Amino acid sequence: MALSGNKGEWSEIYTLFKLLGDGKVHAGDADMNKLELYYPILNIIREESKRYEYRPNTDQHIVVIDEDGHEYARISMNRFVQESESLLAEIKSGGSRSFEIPASEAFMNEIGCTLLKAPSSDKADIHIVIHDLRTNMTPNLGFSIKSQLGSASTLLNAGLPTNILYKIEGVNLSDEDIASINSIKDHLPRMKEIVDRGGRFVYSDVEHQTFKNNLLFLDSCMPEFIAECLVVDSMPNATSMIKEAVEMVAAKNPFGFTGNDIVAFYEHKMKVLLLDAALGMTPSKEWKGRYDANGGYLVVRKDGEIVCYHFYNRNDVEDYLYHNTRFERGSRTRHNFGTLFRGNNGETYIRLNLQIRFKK
Structure with missing residues (x-):
């Protein structure tokens, strides 16, 4: 055959x-x-x-x-x-x-x-x-x-394990309000409607415990940091590029970093995630820091030339990943992405979903 x-x-x-x-x-x-x-x-x-x-x-x-x-x-x-x-x-x-x-x-x-x-x-x-x-x-x-x-191939695939939960604060939404917002088909207009009503997206949890543990393994602030990145990627001025999302989070400086280079502080966190996802970490399997692709990356360019990102040159690998990846929004039907719902405590919540893809 x-x-x-x-x-x-x-x-x-x-x-x-x-x-x-x-x-x-x-x-x-x-x-x-x-x-x-x-x-x-x-x-x-x-x-x-x-x-x-x-x-x-x-x-x-x-x-x-x-x-x-x-x-x-x-x-x-x-x-x-x-x-x-x-x-x-x-x-x-x-x-x-x-x-x-x-x-x-x-x-x-x-x-x-x-x-x-x-x-x-x-x-x-x-x-x-x-x-x-x-x-x-x-x-x-x-x-x-x-x-x-x-x-374009994915770096980190979306799935139920990569769901991140947010509480909607700053606005009281009735069941009718929730149904009305959920009826908005596209993600960005739906998010804009929540913001226009005075809503804020406050990180609540990573729903899958293994993925949460993996993020904590990388950095104790990683769950909150990724949650911030997904929010700025869901705003009307978002471009989905990883680098630009990180710069927008750095401008907010949610962790109150007081060093000389605030952008570098947040950039480093993202590069840690990208590198580990590239070389071995997956959302649903416990991550212990052991790289599978221990050499790095080979990239076949559009013209057929091949360039190597050798792990010995870690900075080059990280820079390549950082400049050539973007967020991709998950499936609303498959991953409960972007849908408002009422929690058991009566509060209103929404799920966003982490997926990272290479740009073309």
Whole structure:
């Protein structure tokens, strides 16, 4: 049966071809520009039903080694360059749904690949042994692959565990008022109506205890901070970009920080959340600070170039995430998002929902 996948899934195979053809990967800055710093690739490891290693050698070939240590194939690096270029063109011309690329699948079979996405229980999409020229270390690292060739991917998925509860203060709303506000279809006009009536959104709780504990694990102020960010993202002047939401919270300074750089105080909190969500933390599983994608991120740009955000350069990884992510509002029907309701204590509450997506 022929392989079929969307642009993001084919991008994982493209990344394999491209890195083996280039033999190295360049670091990137916050705007995904390639820096002079690069990492030579010593080995790429891929595990499907069998484990294969892809080793560049000194005569510009990739030697494919099977799990028994035997040579499976020996193919020129230039062939990988050609195959990556052909695959890139096919991905760009592909539609929004899954599609087949027979020529690339044929080359995959030559090198021992049978799946578009190697099975994994963690956030690492590819494992690479690189040579860090600055530390002279050669670690085996797991990288998460994010592609700009397809639809924007999520960093932190919405769900019932990411619901945050607020009490509406400053206004007494009758049952008829609540029903009237809930009948407003769109989120921002609904929130504006509450504010226009004199309502304020006061953080009450993170409804899912595991996610609340995970946020507290990152920072004791993290639940309240994220709650503040979601409120400013729900105001009429919101743009949904993470960076701008943080700056708006910093202008309010809800935690009364008195240092010289108030924005940096709140920016740091957001970068902690983004990094941990990127490299291992999920809302419904207890987080203990162990990174799955311990290498960092590989980003496939729209032009097909690949840039690396190596965890050794933590500031670069954080800057990339901070400048390239946005809030996305959850489903009102699936996650009880943005609906007013009466609590058991007679007070009025609303749920907002945390979801973070990469911008295109």
